[in-house]
Amino acid sequence: xxxxxxxxxLAFVETKLFxxxxxxxxxxxxxxxxxxxxxxxxxxxxxxSKTLSGQIGTEYIASLxxxxxxxxxxxxxxxxxxxxxxxxxxxxxxxxxxxxPAMLLTAKLMVWxxxxxxxxxxxxxxxxxxxxxxxxxxxxWFAVSVFLGVAALFxxxxxxxxxxxxxxxxxGIGMLLFFPNMFLAGVYFPTEEMSHTLQTIGDYSPLGAALxxxxxxxxxxDPRMLYLGIMAGWAIVAGLAAARxxxxx
Amino acid sequence: MAVIEVSNLAKRYGDQxxxxxxxxxxxxxEIFGILGPNGAGKTTAVECMAGLRRPSSxxxxxLGLDPQQQGHALRERVxxxxxxxHLQDKLKVWEALDLYAxxxxxxxxxxxxxxTWGLAAKRNAMIGKLSGGQKQRxxxxxxxxxxxxxxxLDELTSGLDPQARRLTWGLVKQIRDSGVTVVxxxxxxxxxxxxxxxxxxxxxxxxxxxxxPEGLIDLAETTHRLLFRPTSELDEAELSGLPGVTGVxxxxxxxxxxxxxxxxxxxxxxxxxxxxxxxxxxxxxRTLDEAYxxxxxxxxxx
Numbered sequence: 001x002x003x004x005x006x007x008x009x010l011a012f013v014e015t016k017l018f019x020x021x022x023x024x025x026x027x028x029x030x031x032x033x034x035x036x037x038x039x040x041x042x043x044x045x046x047x048x049s050k051t052l053s054g055q056i057g058t059e060y061i062a063s064l065x066x067x068x069x070x071x072x073x074x075x076x077x078x079x080x081x082x083x084x085x086x087x088x089x090x091x092x093x094x095x096x097x098x099x100x101p102a103m104l105l106t107a108k109l110m111v112w113x114x115x116x117x118x119x120x121x122x123x124x125x126x127x128x129x130x131x132x133x134x135x136x137x138x139x140x141w142f143a144v145s146v147f148l149g150v151a152a153l154f155x156x157x158x159x160x161x162x163x164x165x166x167x168x169x170x171x172g173i174g175m176l177l178f179f180p181n182m183f184l185a186g187v188y189f190p191t192e193e194m195s196h197t198l199q200t201i202g203d204y205s206p207l208g209a210a211l212x213x214x215x216x217x218x219x220x221x222d223p224r225m226l227y228l229g230i231m232a233g234w235a236i237v238a239g240l241a242a243a244r245x246x247x248x249x
Numbered sequence: 250m251a252v253i254e255v256s257n258l259a260k261r262y263g264d265q266x267x268x269x270x271x272x273x274x275x276x277x278x279e280i281f282g283i284l285g286p287n288g289a290g291k292t293t294a295v296e297c298m299a300g301l302r303r304p305s306s307x308x309x310x311x312l313g314l315d316p317q318q319q320g321h322a323l324r325e326r327v328x329x330x331x332x333x334x335h336l337q338d339k340l341k342v343w344e345a346l347d348l349y350a351x352x353x354x355x356x357x358x359x360x361x362x363x364x365t366w367g368l369a370a371k372r373n374a375m376i377g378k379l380s381g382g383q384k385q386r387x388x389x390x391x392x393x394x395x396x397x398x399x400x401x402l403d404e405l406t407s408g409l410d411p412q413a414r415r416l417t418w419g420l421v422k423q424i425r426d427s428g429v430t431v432v433x434x435x436x437x438x439x440x441x442x443x444x445x446x447x448x449x450x451x452x453x454x455x456x457x458x459x460x461x462p463e464g465l466i467d468l469a470e471t472t473h474r475l476l477f478r479p480t481s482e483l484d485e486a487e488l489s490g491l492p493g494v495t496g497v498x499x500x501x502x503x504x505x506x507x508x509x510x511x512x513x514x515x516x517x518x519x520x521x522x523x524x525x526x527x528x529x530x531x532x533x534x535r536t537l538d539e540a541y542x543x544x545x546x547x548x549x550x551x
Binding site for chain 2: 005006009010013016017020021085088089090092093095096097098099
């Protein structure tokens, strides 16, 4: 065996493969930054806004960026990537080697989680350096919120990958979940302007809970335990269902 | 020494019977062919032997191991090239070999495999850009990268042009010559006849015959034709009484003798005894293709 173990090499190769998908990489790192810059340049957007529960406009957009990255990866990236790996027999070929195919899943998850962390760091850094947005005040709770958001949405994405019969279906179902989640979370327009019913539904959606918790912790509030609980719930339920139904071929 | 021992292997998918009590053994160092039409249970048998599928009943020992209980130990010593498996399009040829080599405790030198399988020039090419033949050669190289004692090659020449098939056959013989036991799944008769030391004919989940290709042809007792042009006087009727001969006729200037078994030797020695000189002597038929039809009662439909 060479210096790098089978798993280490697999993680390295998966990273290279991820970086070769130039469009996806550009979208994941570029869209949130473009949003922050685009809105950040609007005059008056650097002031606390009444309609945004007192949050600074740019900080609000930066929070959206965090939610968007997680949602794109979880609901677009994961279902289509795993659906393709299964459909092309890549998982089947791997299961004939001494390496367990679960290692491939682990390697891919590591790459995706790292992508979220880098993208979130970039969002925070650009907002701070270019637009004087303060760093998330409750940094620990902010990290917990991002982590739980990733867990909840990745679990949902894995569940879609597990139950979808084909890679096309996986991509389609992922999209069907992506747009309502984005809407309910308040990505298209702030939840502050939604009806009470929609707000409540949004609170219980995984992306909605994640975005609320991220916004609260950025502004310096403790996150509502309800949101953390909702995200943990989604992570556990969808995660267990994904593990139960996942097929290697 | 038997490398693989399979007894009473059965596999059902719901109501469908894929394998119905199959028994055979594969000896060290041979190329063992599994031949039959689609749906005969060939791939299922390979998947059971490679530990990728759990048999409904029966026992399997591969390299002395139980593929279900000792799958990990087995996969370190066995290479596979499976049907309908691909790799990531944007993975480079060398990366694939380097990656798969890292999964095994004692991998082969993949640079040598690149040379052997004619992929050295494609080392930095992405797999998605390879031709069908190049991909197939890469998959075979990947089956060998773990330095296996046994390889399963499933439909390795499907989709290749005739020249590429010939080339691949030569390389499969090289694998055998290096001491690796090969189990070759195919639905091509010529492939089995060219490569295999022994062939098991699968049909509807059962083995209808198992022998060397020559043995199968003899077993099938198919009728063949001996054709020649006599250059001196010959009374054909004198040939019809010879052992194995089933008919004699004349087509223009040519005499056509049909028969089974070793009738051709009988005919030629009779001609020699009578001092009849012949030209254009040839024998038609005697292919595994015809034997297959005789043994199973139907042609090998793809």
